[in-house]
Amino acid sequence: MSSEMSEMGKENAILIRQGVKQPVFIENVKTKDFSSKIKYILTGEGAGTIFIIDDTTGDIHSTKSLDREQKTHYVLHAQAIDRRTNKPLEPESEFIIKVQDINDNAPKFTDGPYIVTVPEMSEMGTSVLQVTATDADDPTYGNSARVVYSILQGQPYFSVDPKTGVIRTALHNMDREAREHYSVVVQAKDMAGQVGGLSGSTTVNITLTDVNDNPPRFPQKHYQLYVPESAQVGSAVGKIKANDADAGSNADMKYTIINGDGSGMFSISTDKETREGIISLKKPLNYEKKKSYTLNIEGANTHLDFRFSHLGPFKDVTMLKIIVGDVDEPPLFSMPSYVMEVYENAKIGTVVGTVAAQDPDSTNSLVRYFIDHNTEEDRYFIIDANTGTIKTAKIFDREETPWYNITVAASEIDNLGLLSHVPVDIRILDVNDNPPELAREYDVVVCENAKPGQVIQTVSATDKDNSANGPRFHYSLDEGLSLNPNFTLRNNEDNTASILTRRRRFSRTTQDVYYLPILISDSGIPSLSSSSTLTIRVCACERDGRVRTCHAEAFLSSAGLSTGALIAILLCVIILLAIVVLFITLRRSKKEPLIISEEDVRENVVTYDDEGGGEEDTEAFDITALRNPSAAEELKYRRDVRPDVMHTPRHQPSSSLNSIDVHEFIKQRLAEADLDPSVPPYDSIQTYAYEGHRSEAGSISSLDSVTTHSDQDYNYLGDWGPEFKKLAELYGEIESERTT
Incomplete structure (x- = not known):
């Protein structure tokens, strides 16, 4: 901790050791002005709570114990101001207070306790596990966070690297069969292991896993087994076992008969559960022919580890002598096994079949039969003790049990303890008793x-x-x-x-x-x-x-309407639609009058009685009333083809009058009106007059001079004059309007 006086306006770095009793003087700040008007203030991290300043002397103290693991440093600013105006007298000074670490945190193992395995017979120095301890102290200051590892428990079997924490085997070829489990306690100590350092520990549980490093061994080199000549072929006549100190698959073995005069009479198999050799009879024994047999039996491991082949061989051999016993021979069945059939659902007492046995001895004693009730299946049948006839004792269901395997025994009447056995396999025949x-x-x-x-x-x-x-x-x-x-x-x-x-x-x-x-x-x-x-x-x-x-969208049914109500609503809607359609049809089929009123001139015939004043009289009627309003707005004008009429003199010969065909002229105009796209869309009537044939006055038509306005005298036409004049004026006005 620094005790030097700091001048205002400079930066200072101050070290404070954590854990020191409070309050602690940290620093004194002074200004060049020693007036009594000066007031010192302190701002920054922890100012007013952790650090305080005397506003008169400028002494800075800490009021609380500091912990470097929570905060490593603080930045403070001290300044001298005028007491009356609170205006700064000099620039503020910055203080960086660094908390100096002390060794107040012990190393900790975050992942312990540990469980780990290592194979037995491993080389010395084999890596087992690396443990790591952490220390919250400052690793850059002193040895507070410098950790070293050591073994508190587990020597001399294991060791630990002091710097890395790697645990290794300390002995050569550790044997699982001698000891399987070890509990190793590892300590981590800070201050590089010096006196006064803090420490923490963890436990590592180490198990040696088995390897095949032990061959099988027979407890004896010679065995003897007694087998009566009455033993059944295929039956187990004895057991033999070799011991193996290994565990699991490393102790699995297989037994074989490698030689001997009894290899053709006996066989050996391995029971995987008990690891025993089961000796069975392959052929019938006859004491009178051969009284003993010798077998050499080998027991060998099935899983070998070539790393330990030098410890082998992983097999052992023993000799077995089998003595055949002389006994009164039991009855001999006519067949080594029987296969019989019976229908399912057969009545109780139905005959299944018959077995037959005979006493092989010279006495030829009578034989008595019975079923060995060793399993539940045997209780489904009964046998006649005298005849060997097998019958059903229960109702069968082929679908539940299609086969039954029973054993029938036969003995002499005089010696019920002398038995012979025969397997009987009974197949249940199917009856159609299950529907598809x-x-x-x-x-x-x-x-x-x-x-x-x-x-x-x-x-x-x-x-x-x-x-x-x-x-x-x-x-x-x-x-x-x-x-x-x-x-x-x-x-x-x-x-x-x-x-x-x-x-x-x-x-x-x-x-x-x-x-x-x-x-x-x-x-x-x-x-x-x-x-x-x-x-x-x-x-x-x-x-x-x-x-x-697949969910029905019953939006109509949600409204609470029944099916009948829905049908009634639909019928009403259909009837209303039919009435509307009928009304529209009748309205369209009604014929409108040719002329509704004299005022409506757009869709009707314009009538007038004014005779007119000749070609120059254009005030008799408004020719624009005959035009389609829409056609007038769009300026679509119709140009009719004028008839090719010769301008004849006033006195035309009678032969030229006959050449004018007014009917053809009208047909031509009608065709032009039908094909002209600019005609009004409503109905209209075009009227043409005919002055007659062979008039002595000749033709006075102005059709050839519609563009020339001249006075024309039609009086010489007599009674036809006024009518033809109207026709000429009307046609002239129409042609003039369309051409413009």
Whole structure:
């Protein structure tokens, strides 16, 4: 901690040792001005709480104990100000107070305790595990965070590297069979292990795993076994075992007969659970022919580790002498085994078959039979003690148990303890007593947009009976119901059936689930059948057949309306639509009058009685009233083709008058009016007058001079004059209007 006086306006670095009792003087700040008006203030991290300043003397003290692990340094600013105006007298000084570390944290193992394994027989120095301890003290200051490792418990078997914490084996070829588990305590001490340092410890539990480093060993080099000549072929006559100190698969072994005169009479097998050698009889013994046999038996490990081959060989050999005992021979069965058959569901007492045995001795004693009741299966049969006839004692179910294996024993009447045994295998024959059933629960879906004849599901069936009484299966719809209008069934002749739709389209809102009873029959005699019901759900599908949803969208039913109410509403809507259509049809078929009023001149004929004042009288009527208003707005003008009429003199010969065909002229105008796209869309009438034939006054028509306004005298036409004048004026006005 510094005690030097610091001048205002400079930066200072101050070290404070953590854990010192408070308050502690840290620094004194002074200004060049020693006036009594000076006031010292302190700002920054911890100012006013952890650090305080005397506003008169400038002494800075710490009021609380500091912990470097929480905060390593503090930045403070001291300044001299005027007491009256609070204005700074000099620039502020910055103090960086660094907390100096002390050794107040012990090393800690965050992952302990540890559990680890290492193979036995490992080389000395084999790495087992690396442990790591952490120290919260400052690693850059002193030795507070410098940790060293040591073994507190576990020597001399294991060691630890003082710097890295790596645990290693300290002995060569540690033997699991001698000791398997070790508990090692490792200590981590700071201050580089010096006196006064803090420490922490952890436990490492180490287990030696087994390797195949021990060969099998027979406890004895010679064994002797007594086997009576009455022993059954295939029966176990003795056991032998070699010991192995290893564990698990490293102790597995196999027994073999390597030589001896009894290798053809006996066999040996290995019991994997007990690791024993089971000696069985391969052929019948006869004391009168051979009284003893010798076997050399080898026991060898099946899993070898070549790293330890130098410890082998991993096998051992012993000699077994088998002595054949002379006994009164039991009855001898006519066959080494029997196979019999009986139908399931046969009545109790049904004869299954007969076994026969005879006494091989010269006395030829009578034989008595019985069944060895060693298992539950033996209680399903009884045997006649005198004849050897086997009968049923219970009802059989082939589907539950298709085979029974019993053992029949035979003995002489005079010596019931002298037995011979024979295996009897009884096969239960099948009877058609199980109807076929659907192979599984089917989730059948039909799309709303289904088409007639579309396959929606293929079903199959199973039968517990065998193939003779099961397939082929026949599928049909339940005949007790009426013809199904929605679905049908098709036999595929391969023990399956397909469900097909019979109509087009289904509606979830109308019916979302259908039930289809199916009758399935087998091929047994007599045939059995069963009925199963398929549940078919109606679903909305995509065009490619993928199911989109199967929930009915009953938006109408949610409103609380019944089906009858919905039908009534639909009928009312249909009737209203029919009335509207009929009304519109009658309105369109009604004929409108040719002329509604004299004022409506757009869609009707304009009538007038003014004779007119000749070609120059254009005030008799408004020619624009004859035009279509829309055509006038769009400036679409019609240009009629003028008739090619010769301008004739006042006195025209009679032959030229005959050449004028007024009927053709009118037809030509009518055709032009029909083909002209600019004519009004409403009906109109064009009127043409005819002055007659062979008039001596000749033609006075102004059709050839519609663009020339001249006075024309029509009086010489007599009675035809006024009418023809009107026609000429009307035509002239129309032609003038269209050409402009």
